[in-house]
Amino acid sequence: MKPRELIGTAQIPHGEELQLFRHDGDYIILLGRNELMNSRVSGSEEALAKMTCERLRNEDPHLLIGGYGMGFTIRAALATLGPRARVTVVELVPEIIEWARGPMAALTAGCLDDPRVTLVIGDVGGSIRGRARYDAILLDVDNGPDGLTRADNDQIYAGHGLAAAKAALKPGGTLAVWSAAPDEKFARRLKHAGFNVEEVVVRARKGKGARHVIWFAAAPDASAQ
DSSP states (O other), X not given: OOOOEEEEEEXXXXXXXXXXXXXXXXXXXXXXXXXXXXXXXOHHHHHHHHHHHHTOOOSSOEEEEEOOTTSHHHHHHHHXXXXXXXXXXXXXXXXXXXXXXXXXXXXXXXXXXXXXXXXXXXXXXXXXXXXXXXXXXXXXXXXBSSOSSOGGGHHHHSHXXXXXXXXXXXXXXXEEEEESSOOHHHHHHHHHTTOEEEEEEEETTSSSSSEEEEEEEEOOOGGGO
């Protein structure tokens, strides 16, 4: 068996260290002993984008994606969206983008240079609380509501974070949240925040592998009432 090759490390703000490994042509990002991302496992991240795009009501939407990861979600979104769509991608850890443009450039496939894309280095919570309004907000931050990497991520999924996300959506917009596991308390929190909630189970590897969860939380649309 070929050994893992350590390619780089990155410090998460107010958190632990990430490690990027290459193994037999694949890439793996670890937090301690926890595997956060693997280039062989993309099914649920792609489903996050595709299923969100199916729910869009605007032909020229503006999407906010929280967390670049290995780029599976943004690439799937760009492949689905039209030429006048806009996608803002927010990544907290600068090294993630350096890896995307460096050792993982073939995997990135130029998505960060797509004219529809705006890249922001920072906390997605700041973009949610900004002045822009989005047709959809896609959150693949940490491991979902039950995070691993950073305590500050809890603020995104708390009640006040969900209220901010709801305010940042256009009427009828969608908040889509990826999670590695079910979370009944979070599902109730979404409903308490005033969203219409659909919970979907998806497979990690395009029909097989671990079962992940995506919540599609629709903001109310007063014009439809």
